[in-house]
Amino acid sequence: MDHSPPDVDVDALIEVTAEVFAVNGRLLREGDWLSAHAGLTSARWQVAGLLLDGPSTVARLARERGLRRQAVQQTVDRLRAEGVVTTRPNPRDQRSPLVELTPSGRQALDALRPLEQQWLEHLAADIPPEDLHVALSVLRRLREKLETRPTPVPGTAPRLS
Numbered sequence: 001m002d003h004s005p006p007d008v009d010v011d012a013l014i015e016v017t018a019e020v021f022a023v024n025g026r027l028l029r030e031g032d033w034l035s036a037h038a039g040l041t042s043a044r045w046q047v048a049g050l051l052l053d054g055p056s057t058v059a060r061l062a063r064e065r066g067l068r069r070q071a072v073q074q075t076v077d078r079l080r081a082e083g084v085v086t087t088r089p090n091p092r093d094q095r096s097p098l099v100e101l102t103p104s105g106r107q108a109l110d111a112l113r114p115l116e117q118q119w120l121e122h123l124a125a126d127i128p129p130e131d132l133h134v135a136l137s138v139l140r141r142l143r144e145k146l147e148t149r150p151t152p153v154p155g156t157a158p159r160l161s
Contacts, residue, residue, distance in 0.1 A: 030119070034115055035112060038111050040108060043071075044075055044082075044084065045112070046065055047061055047065075047075045047076060047079065047085075048079060048101060048105055048108070050065070051100055051101045051105070054100070056099055057099065058073050061099065066146075083102055084101065084105035084108060086100060086102050087100075088100065
């Protein structure tokens with residue numbers, strides 16, 4: 001028996017979710033290919049790119065990308081070993097250092113910009129701008145809903161209310 005409200009299209013959301021997973025996988029593969037020219041991977045590019053606006057903590061970077069803090073810490077450790085980022089003490093929280101781009105890290109991201117621009121223009125070429133804005137709005141609303149729920153604990157039944 002279906003307990004969904006009459007105006008909820010769960011089947012469409014199942015398809016949207018499956019498509020988001022598929023697109024994410026493809027974006028990561030293409031991002032790996034594109035960022036390899038700058039000596040990065042998609043994961044490293046994502047984290048380093050967040051630092052273009054200035055230093056941040058690992059926890060804040062993880063929240064921004066919806067990733068586990070431990071995964072971002074591992075990526076930061078690799079980026080630091082490669083000289084792309086450095087860390088320094090955080091005056092607000094000594095337990096959470098600030099991560100920032102090195103000059104060579106900024107240079108790597110600058111080298112990616114023209115390729116990224118061409119790639120994005122290619123991807124957006126046949127999609128009306130208003131469709132992109134609707135997609136962005138829907139994805140943001142889904143993320144907001146997901147962020148307002150507590151993180152599920154593996155092996156426990158979810159509480160959805």
